[in-house]
Amino acid sequence: MNPAKALGPAILTFIAYIVFSGSVSGYDLITGAAIAVITGILVSDFLVTDTRKSLDIRRLGWLIAYAFYYLTIAELKSHLSFAPKVLSGRIRPGVVEVRTHLKTEYGMVTLANSITNTPGTATVDIDPEKQVLYVHWLWVESEDREGVREKIAKPFETFIKHIFEGGEQA
Amino acid sequence: MIDIEVFIKTFIVLALFGTAGVGLYGVVAKPHATKKIISLTILGDTVNALAILLGYRYPGGIPPVYTGQPPNEFVGRAVDPLPQALVLTAIVIGMAVNLLIIYIALQTYRLYGTLDTRLIKKLRG
Amino acid sequence: MSGVRKVASAVALLAIVAALSLGAAAGGMGPFFDGIRSLGAFYLSTAPPQIAELVLGPSYRGLSSYSPEVVTSIVWDYRGLDTYFETAVFFLAIIGAVAIYRGIEEPVLRRPASGLSPIVRAVTKFLIPINIAVAASIALHGHLTPGGGFQAGAALAVAPIIVIVVFSRRYLLERGVTKLKALFFRSAGLIGIALVVLIPVIWSVISGEWAWVMQNQWKPGAEAFSYPAYLGGALISGSIWFLNLFEFLAVSFGFTILFLLISIDEDTVRSCMIRGGEECDRY
Amino acid sequence: MITPELALMLIFVSIAFVFAYLAVEERKLIRAVVYSAVQSAAFAFLFYLLGAPDIVLVYVPVTVGIYPAALLFLIRKTEEVENP
Structure with a gap:
């Protein structure tokens, strides 16, 4: 049992416990810490794959930056470009194959969810071995591989690469 | 002239009795064991709802959890906690018993190859 | 039976219930909606320690379960x-x-x-x-x-x-x-x-x-x-x-x-x- | 004088009644389980309106989570359609 490995899940559990309890008395902190330790040890084996990475504080910074970028710039841009198309009813739908450079499962899932959550695109399926996402696109702008990746995945990939995969090769 | 408030209250009570009746009808009249189990859960839920309704205070009932208001206001407004306490255990125990019934139905299917009670009756007269 | 017909018959049954309530609404509500029984009021006024000590005094500590959650007090x-x-x-x-x-x-x-x-x-x-x-x-x-x-x-x-x-x-x-x-x-x-x-x-x-x-x-x-x-x-x-x-x-x-x-x-x-x-x- | 609580209770009780009837009458058992879960969800809202958050906390996982899961396991292992 590796105590450092359990730290990440334990912090997640502790935050969930305090938020759900809705109070921060000494009793909450003590019981929350106890529950967090137990849960962290129980779930660390299937939640954490790389201990060194799970304790890297820079990833948190990238995560916050990504959340800020995603919730403001990416969402706004996507809304602005798709609102007229939806309102006018002029769509050109299709399913495209997006090749990504991400390797980890968490990275690919985050990318898939990010793509789904912006208007106009929805991830239909993901193939972790081939590093391919199948995305339903409301307005297919380009057909070639690089163009598709440029339009759909590129803005998120840089951030996710830093969050989940160290970011060196990005 | 009929009071609309009394009408709605009566409707709520009678609709709950009606739901219990539907559940009872399913348990008695439907031949399939799975359907009987589904009906049984509906019947149990509805009887629990009626028990909770017995403790409700209208208007303005609040949950029986003391949160620091003046004692007179709390005792004067909180709903009756006793039916809730009884229903609370009834739900969990009922679920354990219903899961046992599900297991027995599964075993019945393994032994008889069907869950239709009419066919089971024919198989072992 | 098709789905629409089923919903229709369910609504019809509900209408029968409504008609029954219309007739019964002239009478009373029986035990429903009429508030709390004395046993429930006793539990409400003794279970929370804040109220029990105020109403009954510290010498009646045995009557209180010292829990502001009255349902759990009754259960346990x-x-x-x-x-x-x-x-x-x-x-x-x-x-x-x-x-x-x-x-x-x-x-x-x-x-x-x-x-x-x-x-x-x-x-x-x-x-x-x-x-x-x-x-x-x-x-x-x-x-x-x-x-x-x-x-x-x-x-x-x-x-x-x-x-x-x-x-x-x-x-x-x-x-x-x-x-x-x-x-x-x-x-x-x-x-x-x-x-x-x-x-x-x-x-x-x-x-x-x-x-x-x-x-x-x-x-x-x-x-x-x-x-x-x-x-x-x-x-x-x-x-x-x-x-x-x-x-x-x-x-x-x-x-x-x-x-x-x-x-x-x-x-x-x-x-x-x-x-x-x-x-x-x-x- | 009708309070919003009373009106909401009326709505949820009606939903529960209709879906209980549908669950009992439906011949495809998986659909019957889903209808029963909808009826349970309506009851959960009713319990909340009746001032019983304790019951809601135990009722929602039990009847929307555990019952349907167990019944779906049963249905998948046995028969999917009720005999006529």
């Missing part, structure tokens, strides 16, 4: 023996289900793990610790806010179901959640409940003082024994805190056992039932 203190034996019914129901599956156990390494898509899996991985945290919070705050051992146990019992559906049964077994361990924790919870209930009696036998089964705070005539109402300044409501915790264990692991068993592949069960194969005979 005022009508504690009810709940104690209802837990026995719960125990017997699960034993019955386990007995049906006696001698049947799927060999762990039978087929590769299958499940839903990677997206669902990765999200589920994060939901499991949150589920545990929420359930534990419900259990450990059961004497303060709505909640308690039963609620928390039911909330946590959802976690193994989700894991079985999203990943597979084998995934759960490989992570160490086996029937034997679940049985152990459920038994630990039940023994804990029995101990908390019986400790006043054991103490009474040893010391020669009076005490009652399920005695939470001291009772008139049995003043010597009392579970602590406050621990380090935090209200823990005597035995209620312990009973909530142990019931949480018993209920959650009890249902974990049931779902571990019901998700066994049916072919395995049949082969075990017919041939009584050796690979099935693990217990």
Whole structure:
């Protein structure tokens, strides 16, 4: 049992416990810490794959930056470009194959969810071995591989690469 | 002239009795064991709802959890906690018993190859 | 019958109910909506320590369960023996289900793990610790806010179901959640409940003082024994805190056992039932 | 004088009644389970309106989570359609 490995899940559990309890008395902190330790040890084996990475504080910074970028710039841009198309009813739908450079499962899932959550695109399926996402696109702008990746995945990939995969090769 | 408030209250009570009746009808009249189990859960839920309704205070009932208001206001407004306490255990125990019934139905299917009670009756007269 | 016709007939039945209510609305409501009974009012005015000390004075401490959550007070203190034996019914129901599956156990390494898509899996991985945290919070705050051992146990019992559906049964077994361990924790919870209930009696036998089964705070005539109402300044409501915790264990692991068993592949069960194969005979 | 609580209770009780009837009459058992879960959800809202958050906390996981899961396991292992 590796105590450092359990730290990440334990912090997640502790935050969930305090938020759900809705109070921060000494009793909450003590019981929350106890529950967090137990849960962290129980779930660390299937939640954490790389201990060194799970304790890297820079990833948190990238995560916050990504959340800020995603919730403001990416969402706004996507809304602005798709609102007229939806309102006018002029769509050109299709399913495209997006090749990504991400390797980890968490990275690919985050990318898939990010793509789904912006208007106009929805991830239909993901193939972790081939590093391919199948995305339903409301307005297919380009057909070639690089163009598709440029339009759909590129803005998120840089951030996710830093969050989940160290970011060196990005 | 009929009071609309009394009408709605009566409707709520009678609709709950009606739901219990539907559940009872399913348990008695439907031949399939799975359907009987589904009906049984509906019947149990509805009887629990009626028990909770017995403790409700209208208007303005609040949950029986003391949160620091003046004692007179709390005792004067909180709903009756006793039916809730009884229903609370009834739900969990009922679920354990219903899961046992599900297991027995599964075993019945393994032994008889069907869950239709009419066919089971024919198989072992 | 088609779906539209079914909805139509349901609405027609509802209209009959409405017509009946229209007729009955001229009369009274019977016992419904008319407020609280005197026993309920007694529970409301004695269970919270703040009110009990104000209304009854400190000499009536035995009437209070020292918990602002009146429902949990009734479940574990005022009508504690009810709940104690209802837990026995719960125990017997699960034993019955386990007995049906006696001698049947799927060999762990039978087929590769299958499940839903990677997206669902990765999200589920994060939901499991949150589920545990929420359930534990419900259990450990059961004497303060709505909640308690039963609620928390039911909330946590959802976690193994989700894991079985999203990943597979084998995934759960490989992570160490086996029937034997679940049985152990459920038994630990039940023994804990029995101990908390019986400790006043054991103490009474040893010391020669009076005490009652399920005695939470001291009772008139049995003043010597009392579970602590406050621990380090935090209200823990005597035995209620312990009973909530142990019931949480018993209920959650009890249902974990049931779902571990019901998700066994049916072919395995049949082969075990017919041939009584050796690979099935693990217990 | 009708309060919003009373009106909401009326709505949820009606939903529960209709879906209970549908669940009992439906011949495809998986659909019956889903209808039963909808009826349970309506009851959960009713319990909340009746001032019983304790019951809601135990009722929602039990009847929307555990019952349907167990019944779906049962249906998948046995028969999916009720005999006529």
